[in-house]
Amino acid sequence: MELTRRDAVAALSALGVGGTLAGCVTPPGSEPVDVDRLHETLVAAAEVVYPSRVSGIDPFVAAFLEGRLADRAHIEGLEGAVTELDENARVWFDDGFTALSVADREQVLRNVGADEADEDPSGTASERVRYYVVNDLLLALYASPTGGELVGLENPQGHAGGTGSYQRGPNA
Amino acid sequence: MSWDRPPAGSAAPTTDDADRTPVRDADVCVIGAGPAGGIVADRLAEAGREVVILEAGPRFDPDDRLARQERAIRPAYDRPDVWDGDPERDAYESTGERFYPLNHARARGVGGSTLHWQGMVMRLHEDDFASESARGVGADWPIDYDDLRPYYAAAERELGVAGADDNPFAPPREQPHPMPAFPPSYSDSLFAEACDELEIAMHSVPNARNSEGYDDRSACVGYGTCQPVCPSGAKYDATVHVERAEQRGATVIDRAPVQRLEHGPDAIEAAVYATPDDERHRQSADAFVIACGGVETPRLLLLSESSHYPDGLANSSGLVGRYFMDHLFAGTGGVLDEPTRQNHVGFLTSESHQFYDEADAEQAPFKLEFFNYDGPSPVGMALSSDGADWGDDLLAELRSAYGTHIGMGGLVEQLPRKDSYVGLDPSTTDDHGNPVPDVHWTVGDRALETIERVNEIQERILAELGAEITWQAGPEGTGPAYHHMGTTRMGSEPAESVVGPDLRTHDLENCWIASSSVFPTGGAMNPTLTIAALALKAADHVLEAA
Numbered sequence: 001m002e003l004t005r006r007d008a009v010a011a012l013s014a015l016g017v018g019g020t021l022a023g024c025v026t027p028p029g030s031e032p033v034d035v036d037r038l039h040e041t042l043v044a045a046a047e048v049v050y051p052s053r054v055s056g057i058d059p060f061v062a063a064f065l066e067g068r069l070a071d072r073a074h075i076e077g078l079e080g081a082v083t084e085l086d087e088n089a090r091v092w093f094d095d096g097f098t099a100l101s102v103a104d105r106e107q108v109l110r111n112v113g114a115d116e117a118d119e120d121p122s123g124t125a126s127e128r129v130r131y132y133v134v135n136d137l138l139l140a141l142y143a144s145p146t147g148g149e150l151v152g153l154e155n156p157q158g159h160a161g162g163t164g165s166y167q168r169g170p171n172a
Numbered sequence: 173m174s175w176d177r178p179p180a181g182s183a184a185p186t187t188d189d190a191d192r193t194p195v196r197d198a199d200v201c202v203i204g205a206g207p208a209g210g211i212v213a214d215r216l217a218e219a220g221r222e223v224v225i226l227e228a229g230p231r232f233d234p235d236d237r238l239a240r241q242e243r244a245i246r247p248a249y250d251r252p253d254v255w256d257g258d259p260e261r262d263a264y265e266s267t268g269e270r271f272y273p274l275n276h277a278r279a280r281g282v283g284g285s286t287l288h289w290q291g292m293v294m295r296l297h298e299d300d301f302a303s304e305s306a307r308g309v310g311a312d313w314p315i316d317y318d319d320l321r322p323y324y325a326a327a328e329r330e331l332g333v334a335g336a337d338d339n340p341f342a343p344p345r346e347q348p349h350p351m352p353a354f355p356p357s358y359s360d361s362l363f364a365e366a367c368d369e370l371e372i373a374m375h376s377v378p379n380a381r382n383s384e385g386y387d388d389r390s391a392c393v394g395y396g397t398c399q400p401v402c403p404s405g406a407k408y409d410a411t412v413h414v415e416r417a418e419q420r421g422a423t424v425i426d427r428a429p430v431q432r433l434e435h436g437p438d439a440i441e442a443a444v445y446a447t448p449d450d451e452r453h454r455q456s457a458d459a460f461v462i463a464c465g466g467v468e469t470p471r472l473l474l475l476s477e478s479s480h481y482p483d484g485l486a487n488s489s490g491l492v493g494r495y496f497m498d499h500l501f502a503g504t505g506g507v508l509d510e511p512t513r514q515n516h517v518g519f520l521t522s523e524s525h526q527f528y529d530e531a532d533a534e535q536a537p538f539k540l541e542f543f544n545y546d547g548p549s550p551v552g553m554a555l556s557s558d559g560a561d562w563g564d565d566l567l568a569e570l571r572s573a574y575g576t577h578i579g580m581g582g583l584v585e586q587l588p589r590k591d592s593y594v595g596l597d598p599s600t601t602d603d604h605g606n607p608v609p610d611v612h613w614t615v616g617d618r619a620l621e622t623i624e625r626v627n628e629i630q631e632r633i634l635a636e637l638g639a640e641i642t643w644q645a646g647p648e649g650t651g652p653a654y655h656h657m658g659t660t661r662m663g664s665e666p667a668e669s670v671v672g673p674d675l676r677t678h679d680l681e682n683c684w685i686a687s688s689s690v691f692p693t694g695g696a697m698n699p700t701l702t703i704a705a706l707a708l709k710a711a712d713h714v715l716e717a718a
């Protein structure tokens with residue numbers, strides 16, 4: 001199922017910010033951030049954590065990331081989690097996370113313990129990867145109409161899908 | 173509409189270097205900025221009074237609501253975190269026969285607990301005001317339904333209530349609700365077939381939630397996280413009244429917890445409050461309205477003891493803090509072999525009050541609720557570390573977990589009992605060194621036996637639907653509905669009550685209480701419409717007095 005701009009907007013992004021993410025941007029009051037690296041890593045992780053039926057991941061993740069960039073602390077947390085993934089990928093596979101196959105990326109996520117950990121933005125490496133990478137991506141997907149529809153709920157929690165759908169039956 | 177959505181961690185109370193010094197020449201000092209305090213302040217400011225509101229918690233930034241919504245969904249955040257609960261500030265003790273989760277049952281800040289609430293708003297029934305006379309148990313109110321009726325109508329306009337005139341069991345009303353009711357849900361239509369068979373009448377739910385634009389606030393857009401946060405503002409919360417009061421000239425001082433009420437024998441002289449930099453200020457006024465909710469209101473009175481009032485201020489009756497009541501939850505749910513379309517919105521559209529007025533000495537009044545959000549919310553489940561991790565496995569798990577759940581709730585009255593109380597626990601102190609509230613909650617057999625009856629009816633309905641029952645909240649598993657009532661009860665006799673029918677304390681000539689703490693008996697309807705009606709009545713009495 002194709003993720004659309006509408007999903008990204010509906011999930012966690014900034015409508016009207018528009019444009020594409022490129023190069024280094026500077027969130028308010030801070031050091032420059034390598035947004036491309038964050039974006040590519042999130043896309044690479046999304047290819048693991050999203051169901052295989054989902055397409056259109058790249059622009060979806062780009063739009064979603066845009067909405068997160070405004071918050072310095074979040075971006076620092078994400079940078080830290082991305083570094084964890086890269087370091088683990090180098091140790092085990094001798095390459096950066098984004099350069100690995102989908103199966104190896106999944107193994108890296110498991111190596112860092114993001115599969116078993118409860119999310120915690122200020123916890124251990126496993127808990128932070130779970131929070132900033134795995135769960136941020138899952139939140140974006142399953143709070144969007146496309147993610148909801150995959151499950152059978154076109155107006156999931158977190159999406160302002162109006163007051164029509166709760167009244168409709170399954171075949172309407 | 174802007175979708176600028178900063179992450180969960182970014183939400184923070186508004187930071188400012190606001191002037192937190194007292195207001196000079198205040199006519200009225202209102203303590204607490206929930207719906208009770210907000211409505212009183214708005215009315216008095218409208219009447220030209222110089223009003224100051226002292227609020228213990230912060231003012232929240234409306235732009236943070238999407239981030240707070242994310243907190244409501246993400247497992248890293250506990251419910252009290254959504255509105256910046258502070259374990260030290262909000263410390264409490266629970267010593268009763270049942271644990272009382274106080275910090276899930278309130279929010280602190282401008283807007284009060286309505287920031288977090290669900291927003292169902294019904295009028296009490298006529299017999300709720302005459303429990304002792306009509307049902308042989310509980311305590312009669314010193315006022316009746318007719319006394320409150322015009323205030324109920326006004327309260328519905330103040331909150332903005334969407335409702336219909338389709339409830340044959342509701343007390344009489346003269347005007348329609350300000351907005352049309354929300355139409356029934358798909359799952360209501362499944363319940364309706366079963367209820368028809370069983371001759372149980374269903375009807376709409378009055379919601380303090382916009383079914384169309386109202387009061388400059390948008391119609392509901394279906395975010396589905398009403399409890400604990402509505403990002404669109406379609407759900408009423410008391411920021412509406414606090415902000416309106418400010419526009420009418422009232423002053424709001426946030427992060428200003430009142431520590432003590434300084435008083436003489438007959439009147440309060442000043443409210444002593446703390447500020448974030450730990451200064452103490454004295455706010456004097458001609459009149460004081462305490463609107464701190466059903467736990468902090470008695471606590472503040474108990475903390476303000478003096479040689480004249482050694483057992484606590486306004487406590488000549490010895491009843492401040494006594495008769496603590498909540499409503500008990502009774503629920504049953506299960507799964508069908510067909511889709512039930514849950515979790516699209518976060519509010520209810522159907523109830524049944526059919527059995528309410530069967531109440532007597534043995535059976536408590538109760539109402540039945542038909543859920544629109546039974547079973548898991550897929551996004552919440554996806555973020556949990558239990559079960560499948562991610563990818564196709566996770567999707568398969570979500571698809572099998574979501575879709576066929578169906579459930580019912582119900583609220584049951586508990587009687588006022590002296591051994592159910594809010595006291596002080598001197599062995600534990602809050603961030604300012606004050607003894608914390610001790611919620612000593614005791615329920616009683618009438619409520620517990622009525623829960624069994626509610627469960628039986630729920631089981632019958634679900635059996636008629638063909639559901640396989642998977643959960644039940646019965647007498648053992650019941651919990652509170654987060655409605656704090658009874659702790660400064662209203663009555664005509666000063667020896668048997670804390671406030672009179674005019675909501676003024678018997679002991680102090682310039683102190684009124686606006687809260688469900690004045691309810692002598694609770695009924696089984698969610699209390700806040702009655703709180704709002706009483707707040708409007710209290711405002712009238714303050715104006716009459718000065």
Ligand SMILES: Cc1cc2nc3c(=O)[nH]c(=O)nc-3n(C[C@H](O)[C@H](O)[C@H](O)COP(=O)(O)OP(=O)(O)OC[C@H]3O[C@@H](n4cnc5c(N)ncnc54)[C@H](O)[C@@H]3O)c2cc1C
Pocket residue numbers: 203204205206207208209226227228229276277278279280281282283284285286288289290291292293399428429430431463464465466468469472653654655656686687688698699700701703
């Ligand atoms: C999860 C949840 C769901 C609910 N759902 C419903 C519902 O559907 N329908 C319904 O009718 N009710 C519902 N309620 C209850 C409803 O929220 C309360 O009845 C209502 O908010 C009470 O209003 P209040 O103004 O008396 O108190 P509150 O809203 O609790 O406000 C009191 C305020 O006083 C402040 N305060 C306390 N002590 C001090 C002090 N010493 N100095 C200064 N300020 C102080 C507090 O910080 C707070 O902001 C729900 C509550 C919860 C928690």
Ligand code: SF4
Pocket residue numbers: 381391392393394395396397398399401402403404405406407517518519
């Ligand atoms: S469903 Fe609830 S949270 Fe969403 S807009 Fe409506 S009232 Fe607000």
